Amino acid sequence: MEKRINELDAHVVRLQSPFPVIDLVCYKNENALEKPNKTFFKRQEIQKKRGQDIAYIAIDDLRNSLGYDESLPFARWSVMPSFNPFSGEKINPTRYNNNKIEKA
Numbered sequence: 397m398e399k400r401i402n403e404l405d406a407h408v409v410r411l412q413s414p415f416p417v418i419d420l421v422c423y424k425n426e427n428a429l430e431k432p433n434k435t436f437f438k439r440q441e442i443q444k445k446r447g448q449d450i451a452y453i454a455i456d457d458l459r460n461s462l463g464y465d466e467s468l469p470f471a472r473w474s475v476m477p478s479f480n481p482f483s484g485e486k487i488n489p490t491r492y493n494n495n496k497i498e499k500a
Contacts, residue, residue, distance in 0.1 A: 411435045465493040
């Protein structure tokens with residue numbers, strides 16, 4: 397998913413970097429939001445003082461906004477081209493569909 401985020405000219409913030417600005421936090425489930433993280437809490441406080449809001453989004457919603465499509469056949473071709481050799485039908489090399497991208 398990080399590769400797809402980079403393809404869309406977004407970036408993943410590392411909390412250890414000196415001045416990360418967090419726009420969006422992706423969480424697996426509600427329990428994940430309740431786990432204490434001192435570094436993240438400190439970053440939230442700094443951004444709150446600066447008026448920089450942080451939005452929260454569930455992983456499934458993030459996938460959908462990036463164009464994730466479970467129905468697409470997935471193939472990592474290292475030698476073969478991106479088509480079905482038997483039917484000639486094009487196969488998407490990932491499960492991301494640019495036509496399904498939603499603005500978050």
